Amino acid sequence: MGRVxxxxxxxxxxxxxxxxxLKEAGYTVAATYAGNDEKAAAFxxxxxxxxxxxxxxxxxxxKAGIAKVEEENGPVEVLVNNAGITRDAMFxxxxxxxxxxxxxxxxxxxxxxxxxxxxxxxDRKFGRVVNISSINGQKGQAGQxxxxxxxxxxxxFTRALAxxxxxxxxxxxxxxxxxxxxxxxxAIDEKVLNERIIPQIPVGRLGEPEExxxxxxxxxxxxxGFISGSTISANGAQYFS
Ligand SMILES: NC(=O)c1ccc[n+]([C@@H]2O[C@H](COP(=O)([O-])OP(=O)(O)OC[C@H]3O[C@@H](n4cnc5c(N)ncnc54)[C@H](OP(=O)(O)O)[C@@H]3O)[C@@H](O)[C@H]2O)c1
Numbered sequence: 001m002g003r004v005x006x007x008x009x010x011x012x013x014x015x016x017x018x019x020x021x022l023k024e025a026g027y028t029v030a031a032t033y034a035g036n037d038e039k040a041a042a043f044x045x046x047x048x049x050x051x052x053x054x055x056x057x058x059x060x061x062x063k064a065g066i067a068k069v070e071e072e073n074g075p076v077e078v079l080v081n082n083a084g085i086t087r088d089a090m091f092x093x094x095x096x097x098x099x100x101x102x103x104x105x106x107x108x109x110x111x112x113x114x115x116x117x118x119x120x121x122x123d124r125k126f127g128r129v130v131n132i133s134s135i136n137g138q139k140g141q142a143g144q145x146x147x148x149x150x151x152x153x154x155x156x157f158t159r160a161l162a163x164x165x166x167x168x169x170x171x172x173x174x175x176x177x178x179x180x181x182x183x184x185x186x187a188i189d190e191k192v193l194n195e196r197i198i199p200q201i202p203v204g205r206l207g208e209p210e211e212x213x214x215x216x217x218x219x220x221x222x223x224x225g226f227i228s229g230s231t232i233s234a235n236g237a238q239y240f241s
Contacts (some may be wrong), residue, residue, distance in 0.1 A: 009083030017209030056109030162229030178235025
């Protein structure tokens with residue numbers, strides 16, 4: 001059996017592609033999701049990858065959920081913090097609830113999940129943590145003050161933790177996708193997508209979830225031990241940081 005990889009939000013979108021790619025690379029994969037039972041069941045049927053439901057924004061739920069994953073699969077050696085949401089609004093219309101939901105999931109979720117596997121990784125002297133941030137955490141995006149703040153926070157978290165994990169054989173890296181053709185992006189008004197977003201992407205198209213998954217497989221590998229605290233941008237040449 002390969003190393004155990006846990007992918008949050010691993011049942012659809014970018015996470016689904018990451019789960020499948022890690023399985024293909026020989027990992028024993030467990031995927032979490034928040035509430036879409038139907039999609040999670042279909043994903044498990046199609047891939048044989050087990051799914052677990054909890055909210056990454058809830059520390060106690062993460063602790064209990066990870067304990068169950070480890071009981072059934074073995075210790076988590078690769079953690080991919082992929083779960084994320086958007087609650088877009090221009091700042092003057094953004095509600096405290098929209099701010100809180102995004103920070104809880106997209107930033108605090110990383111603390112909750114990583115904190116619950118960190119001691120085990122330190123004890124075993126091996127770990128891979130890959131955080132899925134975003135181009136909009138790098139450059140900022142109007143209408144996404146909440147999301148941009150959380151995703152920029154993910155990069156700071158990555159860099160701080162990379163230094164702490166280094167002596168324990170744990171690498172911590174971030175991947176910043178540009179616009180990828182998942183439900184999150186397809187939910188954007190088609191006119192806005194075609195007339196304002198795609199023309200800003202030099203390659204002239206949205207990215208594919210599999211193009212993000214290959215970055216994660218690369219960073220998760222045993223022989224990627226010298227790569228830590230880095231950010232891989234996969235955005236079709238839209239933005240350089
Ligand atoms: N799509 C893009 O263009 C793009 C660009 C840059 C960065 N990203 C980032 O990439 C990641 C994946 O995005 P995506 O487009 O694949 O999203 P998506 O298609 O909307 O899928 C999101 C996944 O996260 C899960 N999830 C959401 N909130 C959760 C919570 N509180 N606890 C546990 N799981 C939760 C969902 O579970 P359910 O199925 O149960 O809802 C789902 O599996 C996100 O972090 C996103 O910010 C995406």
